[in-house]
Amino acid sequence: xxxxxxxxxxxxxxxxxxxxxxxxxxxxxxxxxxxxxxxxxxxxxxxxxxxxxxxxxxxxxxxxxxxxxxxxxxxxxxxxxxxxxxxxxxxxxxxxxxxxxxxxxxxxxxxxxxxxxxxxxxxxxxxxxxxxxxxxxxxxxxxxxxxxxxxxxxxxxxxxxxxxxxxxxxxxxxxxxxxxxxxxxxxxxxxxxxxxxxxxxx
Numbered sequence: 637x638x639x640x641x642x643x644x645x646x647x648x649x650x651x652x653x654x655x656x657x658x659x660x661x662x663x664x665x666x667x668x669x670x671x672x673x674x675x676x677x678x679x680x681x682x683x684x685x686x687x688x689x690x691x692x693x694x695x696x697x698x699x700x701x702x703x704x705x706x707x708x709x710x711x712x713x714x715x716x717x718x719x720x721x722x723x724x725x726x727x728x729x730x731x732x733x734x735x736x737x738x739x740x741x742x743x744x745x746x747x748x749x750x751x752x753x754x755x756x757x758x759x760x761x762x763x764x765x766x767x768x769x770x771x772x773x774x775x776x777x778x779x780x781x782x783x784x785x786x787x788x789x790x791x792x793x794x795x796x797x798x799x800x801x802x803x804x805x806x807x808x809x810x811x812x813x814x815x816x817x818x819x820x821x822x823x824x825x826x827x828x829x830x831x832x833x834x835x836x837x838x
Contacts, residue, residue, distance in 0.1 A: 651758040656737055659761060660730040660770050665723045674773045678725045681712035706816035707775055725773045732781040733770025737761050739784050779818045786810030786826035794830065 669675050680693045680700060693700045693708055710728040718724035737757050744753030760766055770777050789806035807826060814822025 664726045732778040735781045782814035
């Protein structure tokens with residue numbers, strides 16, 4: 637039993653930390669920023685840091701209100717910490733991709749067991765599309781993580797953990813962050829799930 641437990645501890649480290657660290661974080665600086673999206677989503681936070689205006693996004697000194705500001709804020713903060721480069725520009729998306737892997741692990745453990753959770757995390761870690769999008773400074777991966785987090789929290793709250801208000805608060809936080817990432821689409825899925833559930837109950 638101790639050997640099995642030790643092996644699964646190594647499996648956790650491998651699937652949840654080492655593989656994502658190699659496939660996502662370490663490879664971020666390997667390619668130049670891609671036009672037009674990565675250049676746009678890097679220029680806006682750079683200008684935020686230079687002007688000190690974190691409320692109104694600007695692109696080439698022109699007001700740019702196409703998208704909500706959460707990813708701009710995150711990238712601006714990372715620029716301040718690590719400097720303006722490909723690594724810091726893409727790090728927020730990579731961290732959200734890692735968050736998706738951890739979330740899938742927790743879901744697998746909840747519905748089945750530790751082994752299923754680890755295998756699921758390993759599959760997602762090496763899934764080509766997830767790996768590619770997780771290394772690009774676009775909004776898709778942060779949106780996927782926050783929507784997934786909110787939907788999972790809503791599911792836990794309405795299917796047995798309603799006494800634990802933390803799940804409800806996590807639903808609200810995840811939905812708010814998803815909204816601040818890409819607008820109304822961020823709250824559609826979590827609250828559509830909640831509405832469907834309560835309609836089924838009623």
